[in-house]
Amino acid sequence: DELVSQIAAGEVVERPASVVRELVDNALDAGATQVAVKLVAGGVRSIVVEDDGAGIEAAELPLALRRHATSKIGSLVDLESVSTMGFRGEALAAIASVADVSLLSRTAGAAHAVRLDARSGELGPAARAVGTSVEVRELFFNTPARRKFLKTDATELAHAVEAVRRHALARPDVGFSVWHEGRLVAQWRAAGLDQRIQDVLGEDFIDGSRSVEHNAGPLALQGRTGLPEMSRARADQQYVFVNGRYVRDRLIAHGIRSAYEDVLHGQRQPAYVLFATIAPELVDVNVHPTKIEVRFRDGRAVHQAVRRAVESALAVSRA
Ligand code: ADP
Numbered sequence: 001d002e003l004v005s006q007i008a009a010g011e012v013v014e015r016p017a018s019v020v021r022e023l024v025d026n027a028l029d030a031g032a033t034q035v036a037v038k039l040v041a042g043g044v045r046s047i048v049v050e051d052d053g054a055g056i057e058a059a060e061l062p063l064a065l066r067r068h069a070t071s072k073i074g075s076l077v078d079l080e081s082v083s084t085m086g087f088r089g090e091a092l093a094a095i096a097s098v099a100d101v102s103l104l105s106r107t108a109g110a111a112h113a114v115r116l117d118a119r120s121g122e123l124g125p126a127a128r129a130v131g132t133s134v135e136v137r138e139l140f141f142n143t144p145a146r147r148k149f150l151k152t153d154a155t156e157l158a159h160a161v162e163a164v165r166r167h168a169l170a171r172p173d174v175g176f177s178v179w180h181e182g183r184l185v186a187q188w189r190a191a192g193l194d195q196r197i198q199d200v201l202g203e204d205f206i207d208g209s210r211s212v213e214h215n216a217g218p219l220a221l222q223g224r225t226g227l228p229e230m231s232r233a234r235a236d237q238q239y240v241f242v243n244g245r246y247v248r249d250r251l252i253a254h255g256i257r258s259a260y261e262d263v264l265h266g267q268r269q270p271a272y273v274l275f276a277t278i279a280p281e282l283v284d285v286n287v288h289p290t291k292i293e294v295r296f297r298d299g300r301a302v303h304q305a306v307r308r309a310v311e312s313a314l315a316v317s318r319a
């Protein structure tokens with residue numbers, strides 16, 4: 001099972017940022033309103049994610065680390081909803097197979113917190129407010145070949161901050177902070193969506209972009225799309241979220257690019273932040289273990305909706 005987990009880890013855990021993504025995901029699933037991410041050496045030495053979510057019952061702590069153990073498919077009704085199905089309970093087990101993991105958690109009803117060290121299995125009382133801290137130390141200590149592929153601390157830190165940035169855009173109602181070796185490197189306070197976009201991507205992103213609104217066909221779209229004058233230096237700022245989750249999707253990216261070609265005759269690399277909402281039965285989110293890819297039931301309709309929505313946003317700005 002350890003080996004199976006290590007293989008799964010190969011798909012889920014590429015670098016510290018992948019760990020950050022999974023841990024913050026869990027914090028948000030637990031209903032956190034505040035999430036703190038604390039890194040040492042770009043996250044290679046240590047990653048701690050602290051949340052004020054519901055916590056994990058003491059008896060459930062060892063289960064959280066077990067493969068396919070998930071508290072998130074509670075009933076048949078859940079199983080039928082594709083939004084919570086598939087690749088479940090993989091992340092913590094995968095991470096624990098390639099790093100030293102400890103969990104510290106407290107639920108609302110508990111008299112005190114409980115700490116579990118994954119390696120030793122030691123379980124004991126500890127101090128903490130309601131919520132969970134997950135600590136991941138010495139990533140890839142047992143797989144030196146993969147550790148060797150990690151970049152400099154500064155690069156790994158940048159990737160980790162980017163992972164939090166994506167979550168921050170998806171969940172403006174939650175406060176996030178990122179610390180590196182005791183220094184606060186990013187902080188986003190709970191806000192509305194426009195404010196959060198401004199806080200994360202800058203005021204000039206707002207000034208240099210147009211609002212996208214679309215509410216017809218299979219999906220609703222909302223967000224901002226950049227104008228040529230601001231997009232150049234921001235070509236890498238392309239964020240697409242499907243039902244609240246950051247994804248990379250060629251179809252949507254192509255729909256956006258087509259709109260730029262139609263309206264602006266060029267502009268290969270526009271910057272954008274787009275939130276797509278689509279009925280869960282019209283999208284498969286379990287294409288990849290990290291859920292970074294999706295498959296739409298009707299790709300053509302999605303492509304067309306995206307293209308039209310961005311086209312009309314750009315046309316308004318040109319008028
Ligand atoms: P999944 O998120 O797919 O269920 P994970 O391996 O990421 O699988 O997590 C396993 C389980 O551990 C979760 O289902 C949840 O019950 C528990 N868990 C992990 N992190 C947290 C957290 N921050 N707060 C509360 N529960 C958590």
Ligand code: MG
Nearest residue numbers: 022025026091
């Ligand atoms: Mg998870």
